[in-house]
Amino acid sequence: MARVVTDLVGAQTKEGVRVVVGCPEGGSLSRQAAAAGAEVEVWAAERELGPHVAAETRRAYRLIRRVDPDVVHVHSAKAGLAARLALRGRVPTVYQPHAWSFEAVGGLTARLARAWERCAARWTDRVLCVSEAERRTGERAGVTARWAVVHNGVPETETEGRDEARAASPLLSEVPAQAPLVVCVGRLCRQKGQRILLEAWATVAERVPGAWLVLVGDGPDRRELTAAAPDRVLFAGASDEVDRWYAAADLVVLPSRWEGMALTPLEAMACGRPVVVTDVGGARECLPPGQQEQCLVPPGDAQALADAVTRLLGEPELRDFMGEAARKHVRADFDVRRTAESVLRLYRELLDVPAPRGSWRAGQ
Template structure:
């Protein structure tokens, strides 16, 4: 039935099932859905209420459906799975694209291969936990691969991590993409920031955008900041984002650190920054460095999944540091804060690099080609569950 409708209209219907609804995952889903809508794919985003994703997806032109689901695993999963199945029957998508661990769990339990299914981990769940919980997460991912037409990774590093965990999947790697940054003059952005926050307009400014949680490593950055503040007097650090660690981090933060909260206009923070830092402990491929580089800002990132793949050639020496190493992070940030001409050079090279290789339109087109490949395979081998 779905195949006949596609032949008549030439238009795919994709259901993006997503949880979480904020941060980088929300921006990836909304931008992907928006780009697909512009390319004549019907994109339906199903997610919980709250967070930024429903607003961002609607603004991008996607159809938004409510899918009540909490972020954590627990007794809610049975009801969440039933709701996911009802959504699929109502929307009647050609492809279901599940984003992150919770949506991937519910979608694959509900469908078990009955509808072409793409699962995008956005960093593996078993990297966030230890012990028995990590073993259970790896075991689930190995089992769920049989109900997954394609596991879509955003970096080769993320794919290698999955393979190392024993997941025997049909893999695709498509890098994250970001839209072309809107022009925003730095001096104007700094003046606005000064009026809103009191940060001096001439201060050296480091910006970190990300959920305030263990994964994003803001604790490591605050430890490094004590060294940076001594070496670069008057420098300020702004943490853009919210999350479970906010109270702990703000309670022990050194001077000249601003907690700006969550923002739907992170581009203004990038525009105001001298340098953007993301000290993550693990990633698939973080969106923050790509967004910052699209704005012409140099970055310092930790050497975790996808970081090497997103940096321009030759910038690994200045922009890449080991994870959970405050002194190495402090050294890299201090070096770049002291070298404005080098920052300008790196930022311009980064802007050109992202425009050439990480355009969200290219990402969306690659994902749509993947959908069509899966559907063509289903036609050739018959309908029903994915062949294993």
């Protein structure tokens, strides 16, 4: 989410838009948004729900009132909860879930989350989804909204060669230069499915002797995953140079349990790397035509994941062909500039403002 917001900020400020980002202090979003040209205002909030929601909503109201924006664009469930409760439709509001909160939970909590989203839609001028699959998930949950779908996008990328990228990483010093290397980039948490990948890796490592796996990212599951990791698995931690990891990889895997449309597969394909992903929200929409059969596996199915990874590791010429096709596909259809232009067009529709010759102002 932080990456998506930062990319939007950069594009909007170049168009002369005043962008104010409200977010917790000290995180990656506050740093990246400021670097991209936004004014950053501290909105003190916890990641999880709890009794502090009422105070967070009051703080959101005061922040928005002080900024006095033309449009409020809220990202993810927690900000969507606080801002929409605070505003209740008084300012044009765009809500972007980045995967629905009710997919992450079960039982009573999921039922309450679905009920809230159905209720809050009346205070939302547009619910902005990053894939048609995400929109359909909302509709199936009973959310009646004014929908917009704008696919995630990524910048055009020029990466170094595989050998150069591997040589530049101290973590890969123990990995033979020609060893098959699989990379997974994502927060170490239940959503991203690394536990399933480690289960699958035991089979992959047996079938492809010498293959290595690198998990790039950090998160609440790191200790548990480290304890469960079989041989030839490395933990790189959080990285600001994920493009170098994509460049070093032969194959990129993201075994998510749910998504709206993940950035990792798009970033990897922009770097010319084939991907194996689970068939969750947005995955089919982001893959090049003809690659679904080799690259999509059911979520939670370690055996299917192991089979797909093993098959592609065994066919280097096919991987190279698929990687180049993926690079061209992402450049043509998932350019971040197109994403930003579509979001700006959505703001103008809400404000009934033509494409500006000068500048106009919006709050993020």
